Amino acid sequence: MNIYQQLFLRDLKVSMKRWSDLLTGIIMFILVAFIFPLIAGSDQDFMHRIIGPVILLSSLLASLISMQNIFKPDLNNGSLEQLVLSTHSLSGLVFIKILSYWISSSLPLVVVSSLIASAYYVTGIDIAKVMLTVLLATTTLVNINSLAAALTLGVRYPGALMTLILFPLSLPILMFGSKAIEYSILGMDISGPFYFLTGMMLLSFSLGPIATAFAIRISID
Amino acid sequence: MNLKQIYKYGSPPNYFKLSLKAENWFLIPGILLIIVGCLGGLFIAPPDYQMGHAFRIIYFHVPSAYLSMSAYAYMAGAALVGIVWRSNVAFSVAKSIAPFGASLTFLALVTGMLWGKPMWGTAWVWDARLTSQFILLLLYLGYILLHLSIREQRKADLAASILALTGVINLPIIHYSVVWWNTLHQASTISKLSSPSITGDMLWPLLVMIFGYGFFFWGVICRVVASEILKREKRSKWAKQYIKELQ
Amino acid sequence: MQSDVLQLDSASLFRDDQLIFNDISFELKSGDHLIIKGNNGSGKTSLIRTLCGLTQLTEGSVLWNHAPIDAISSDYYNHLAYLAHTNGLIPELTLLENLTYSLHKTDLDKDHSVLEGFQLKQSIQSPVATLSNGQSRKAALSFIIMSGKSLWVFDEPYANLDSQSIDYLNQRIAAHLSNNGMVITSTNREEVIPTTNLEITMS
Numbered sequence: 001m002n003i004y005q006q007l008f009l010r011d012l013k014v015s016m017k018r019w020s021d022l023l024t025g026i027i028m029f030i031l032v033a034f035i036f037p038l039i040a041g042s043d044q045d046f047m048h049r050i051i052g053p054v055i056l057l058s059s060l061l062a063s064l065i066s067m068q069n070i071f072k073p074d075l076n077n078g079s080l081e082q083l084v085l086s087t088h089s090l091s092g093l094v095f096i097k098i099l100s101y102w103i104s105s106s107l108p109l110v111v112v113s114s115l116i117a118s119a120y121y122v123t124g125i126d127i128a129k130v131m132l133t134v135l136l137a138t139t140t141l142v143n144i145n146s147l148a149a150a151l152t153l154g155v156r157y158p159g160a161l162m163t164l165i166l167f168p169l170s171l172p173i174l175m176f177g178s179k180a181i182e183y184s185i186l187g188m189d190i191s192g193p194f195y196f197l198t199g200m201m202l203l204s205f206s207l208g209p210i211a212t213a214f215a216i217r218i219s220i221d
Numbered sequence: 222m223n224l225k226q227i228y229k230y231g232s233p234p235n236y237f238k239l240s241l242k243a244e245n246w247f248l249i250p251g252i253l254l255i256i257v258g259c260l261g262g263l264f265i266a267p268p269d270y271q272m273g274h275a276f277r278i279i280y281f282h283v284p285s286a287y288l289s290m291s292a293y294a295y296m297a298g299a300a301l302v303g304i305v306w307r308s309n310v311a312f313s314v315a316k317s318i319a320p321f322g323a324s325l326t327f328l329a330l331v332t333g334m335l336w337g338k339p340m341w342g343t344a345w346v347w348d349a350r351l352t353s354q355f356i357l358l359l360l361y362l363g364y365i366l367l368h369l370s371i372r373e374q375r376k377a378d379l380a381a382s383i384l385a386l387t388g389v390i391n392l393p394i395i396h397y398s399v400v401w402w403n404t405l406h407q408a409s410t411i412s413k414l415s416s417p418s419i420t421g422d423m424l425w426p427l428l429v430m431i432f433g434y435g436f437f438f439w440g441v442i443c444r445v446v447a448s449e450i451l452k453r454e455k456r457s458k459w460a461k462q463y464i465k466e467l468q
Numbered sequence: 469m470q471s472d473v474l475q476l477d478s479a480s481l482f483r484d485d486q487l488i489f490n491d492i493s494f495e496l497k498s499g500d501h502l503i504i505k506g507n508n509g510s511g512k513t514s515l516i517r518t519l520c521g522l523t524q525l526t527e528g529s530v531l532w533n534h535a536p537i538d539a540i541s542s543d544y545y546n547h548l549a550y551l552a553h554t555n556g557l558i559p560e561l562t563l564l565e566n567l568t569y570s571l572h573k574t575d576l577d578k579d580h581s582v583l584e585g586f587q588l589k590q591s592i593q594s595p596v597a598t599l600s601n602g603q604s605r606k607a608a609l610s611f612i613i614m615s616g617k618s619l620w621v622f623d624e625p626y627a628n629l630d631s632q633s634i635d636y637l638n639q640r641i642a643a644h645l646s647n648n649g650m651v652i653t654s655t656n657r658e659e660v661i662p663t664t665n666l667e668i669t670m671s
Contacts, residue, residue: 082550167359168360215383221375
């Protein structure tokens with residue numbers, strides 16, 4: 001078993017043990033999506049209009065609230081330093097970390113989004129399209145989150161910084177993601193937004209780990 | 222200019238002296254151009270057929286907006302040079318541009334809103350360009366805040382530079398996303414903020430103002446960069462010599 | 469037997485305007501044990517981190533077999549095992565799991581003796597979070613010893629250790645040195661560590 005597989009399995013195992021941290025994001029996701037109809041009205045047309053933005057915003061807030069869990073625990077127990085001192089490329093190791101973090105933090109969101117979609121009166125194949133949108137959008141979001149987390153590793157109260165870094169960079173994903181969901185419900189052609197989301201996913205998974213690795217080296221210095 | 226000269230001016234003392242010398246070469250033309258532009262824009266150019274005298278705000282809005290975006294590109298370029306060549310000079314330039322770029326963005330937003338109020342009755346419109354300006358302001362503020370939050374200056378330089386580079390890659394993506402978004406939402410105000418066919422009399426003051434802003438900006442940056450370099454290099458021999466000569 | 473050499477060449481470290489250490493040089497060859505002494509806050513940890521390539525020197529360089537470590541980091545890290553103030557162990561996993569997923573190459577069957585020597589054999593299935601400070605420290609030390617790397621760098625390894633473990637550690641260090649290994653240790657106490665032949669005092 002090579003080192004990347006080892007790191008992947010190790011991180012998955014560790015996030016299972018840290019399940020209460022994962023729950024933070026999922027709960028935020030559910031509650032934000034839940035609160036909207038309660039306070040804004042719940043007739044079907046309205047809910048079909050807002051489900052796109054609501055789901056994307058919920059994903060963003062969920063990722064924001066759990067951002068520090070990506071690297072902070074490993075920094076505190078010293079395993080992040082040991083990763084930097086490994087003979088293998090730090091970018092590769094960070095890629096694996098981000099991938100396993102995406103699986104443990106965002107795949108549950110994909111599953112939960114199906115429930116939220118049906119609560120928002122979405123039916124049939126459209127629910128699958130909503131899930132696919134969340135799947136694609138969160139891949140880019142997790143990379144942006146990792147970069148922001150790595151940059152703010154050494155900062156004591158990074159709250160304002162995390163928000164300020166995260167929001168502008170994730171805006172295109174939010175826009176195209178909510179458009180994708182809206183088009184799905186209206187039965188229109190969804191290929192445009194989905195191509196964009198896929199493209200951003202590829203871009204962020206190729207550049208994200210490199211930038212994040214660089215940021216980790218700086219923060220550890 | 223050959224490579225050797227570029228390397229020569231990349232060293233802190235040389236860049237410092239160059240900056241101070243260049244300052245007035247930028248400031249004075251800048252101020253003159255702005256004065257001429259103001260005269261042309263505020264007094265000489267005829268009032269617009271539709272908008273009357275209120276359109277004159279574009280002489281302040283457009284240069285701010287253009288310069289705020291190109292300043293971000295300069296900042297990202299300096300950040301890249303800083304990372305690749307580990308150059309304190311480049312990092313000083315990037316750090317100095319940030320607050321002024323942010324102020325320009327803020328100015329563009331405020332003048333944009335001042336333009337909007339008499340035009341459409343609302344101060345804020347969700348059109349592509351104002352929104353992009355707001356996002357740009359957030360990017361600048363993120364850069365500045367990151368610099369302030371990391372205590373050790375070398376680490377702050379590197380971290381903030383990564384942020385600047387990420388921002389500059391994302392800036393076109395963000396801008397075109399907002400443009401695309403707005404074409405879908407048929408905001409009736411989009412066409413209003415795009416430059417309409419503009420007569421020569423109105424155009425030349427605008428160009429003069431754009432250049433004036435640019436020169437003035439770089440004049441100010443010259444001095445700020447010089448003081449930043451001096452601050453960073455204050456332990457070195459040339460800096461101590463310079464400070465001694467001042468006293 | 470090939471001999472490796474680690475050199476520190478007129479190294480200085482400034483953090484912003486604060487001087488951490490100035491103009492330190494040494495040469496460490498296979499079989500050498502360097503001890504870095506100094507009070508708390510004298511810069512020992514910073515020096516060690518620069519030797520590991522985690523912190524960038526302001527002036528001077530670290531050379532491994534006459535090549536700067538920045539250029540050959542992958543090769544250098546093949547030989548380097550570092551124990552920081554933190555243990556580098558994941559508290560939520562058991563000791564055995566930490567070993568299994570460890571990023572050092574370990575041969576579990578061969579090196580059980582180290583865990584026995586530190587009296588950790590019985591705790592191998594316990595989550596690291598349940599171990600005491602001393603036990604976690606010993607676990608981290610045993611990972612370094614089992615890693616098979618030639619340059620061991622310890623940052624205050626004797627803290628939290630009982631005297632029996634200290635003796636065992638010294639034994640293993642001696643064995644490593646006679647096996648052509650290199651060791652760097654930092655300590656803030658005045659004790660004499662038997663195997664050292666190079667000394668730096670930080671002020």
